[in-house]
Amino acid sequence: MKKLLASAILMGLAAPQVATAAEEVNVYSYRQPFLVEPMFNEFTKETGIKVNVKFAKKGLAEKLEQEGEYSPADVILTTDISRLVELSDKKLVQPVDSKLIDGNVPAQFRDNEDEWFALTLxxxxxxxxxxxxxxxxxxxxxxxxxxxxxxxxxxxxxxxxxxxxxxxxxxxxxxxxxxxxxxxxxxxxxxxxxxxxxxxxxxxxxxxxxxxxxxxxxxxxxxxxxxxxxxxxxxxxxxxxxxxxxxxxxVNVSGMAMAKYAPNQANALKLMEFLTSDKAQEMYAEVNYEYPVKEGVKRSELVASWGDFxxxxxxxxxxxxxxxxxxxxxxxxxxxx
CATH class of the missing domain: 3.40.190.10 (Periplasmic binding protein-like II)
Known part of the structure; x- marks a missing residue:
């Protein structure tokens, strides 16, 4: 019965195909394709890890609750602090121990328990x-x-x-x-x-x-x-x-978290670290006119013209x-x- 339930849940997912191989990572995203797909392509180019993405406008927390331990989700991308905290409060994410991410994301823009991290401001x-x-x-x-x-x-x-x-x-x-x-x-x-x-x-x-x-x-x-x-x-x-x-x-944020039952944790961590890197942060800044969360990363020319604050x-x-x-x-x- 447990196996049948798992199969039913996985079959209920629309494209993309569920990742099971070690060289893949699954992302649930509120962020739009035009913004994140170029970064995922660059990540795959650098690491060889394929990124499978399920885009949604709402309901990701509910979906994760329904899927439970059978969820294929590895990384969750969302906007607004309230949505990040919701994932944490509902115990749908797990702590991430990464000195690289901690070094790239200032303390005020990440969870005290390292369960979510800002990507842009x-x-x-x-x-x-x-x-x-x-x-x-x-x-x-x-x-x-x-x-x-x-x-x-x-x-x-x-x-x-x-x-x-x-x-x-x-x-x-x-x-x-x-x-x-x-x-x-x-x-x-x-x-x-x-x-x-x-x-x-x-x-x-x-x-x-x-x-x-x-x-x-x-x-x-x-x-x-x-x-x-x-x-x-x-x-x-x-x-x-x-x-x-x-x-x-x-300031508010867009951010990321690792799903509680992430089946590809090692690859998920690599992707999360990449998203806080200079290259990914610059891509965010240029495409969506947001402020990079990592200090020292260049803003887009237009955003820079608005001045410091x-x-x-x-x-x-x-x-x-x-x-x-x-x-x-x-x-x-x-x-x-």
Missing amino acids: RSRNVYSSKDRVGKLPASFDYADLAKPEWKGKICTRSGKHPYNVSLVSSMIAHYGEAETKKWLEGVKANLARKPQGNDRAQVKAVKEGLCDLAIGNSYYLGKMVNDENQKAWAEAVYINFPGQEGNGTH KADDVSLDKIAQYHNAATKLLDEVKFDL
Whole structure:
């Protein structure tokens, strides 16, 4: 019966073919093919290890739970700290002991128990209208979003989106729940419209004059600049890094973890170490306009043009502890309503 169950689970997987040979490694990925496949090809070229990938937009944690010990997954790639912590909390991953990875990934961007590691950084920025606001001063902070002067002038996506939940979590880490709730009430009062759309839609709204400020991740600006249909949106705003005279700009991550029942652990480790290498980090930076997690790796020319910034130094581990509290506060203030 146990063998029959294992066969049924494995047959249920769509392409790619399940790896069983020592020269293969299986990846479950939320990251899009255009971003990671060039790196996997380079890894295979250097090591001879074939990378089999299953791409998904959601549900990887649930899939791993269903597969249990029969899962073929070796490495999991995902975005946002909340999704990485979910894998750890559900005991779907295992600790990885690698001095190479520890040397490449700063402590604040990896799990205290070495169960997940950041691969890239993305800052949570405030975009301002070039025509109506101009560049925001270096003293501008997230707290300023709640000031009455911005009433009816701010656009954002849903407060419950992981990117915003992480930002609210970081505010709790710095100021506590009571102050963060007051801040959320102030930001809600300043919204130009009900939270909706994605980060790019907020910049579009600034271009169209619906709002003067928009909250969004940094790499979307790079994507818009290089999209003929959206370039005008990007050209209508300045990118600002809040907190430069305070706690610093909030950063989130994309990251990786080794699956709990990884059948190809040695190859999984090799792939994970490669993804933190200079070569892979440079590829991430050029293709997706993200910040390399490894210090000293060159940013893309476009990202470098935005200037340096001070990142919030609160560990992502600590920020993740407040995700439930952040969601609760967003509900209490009825942010999305």
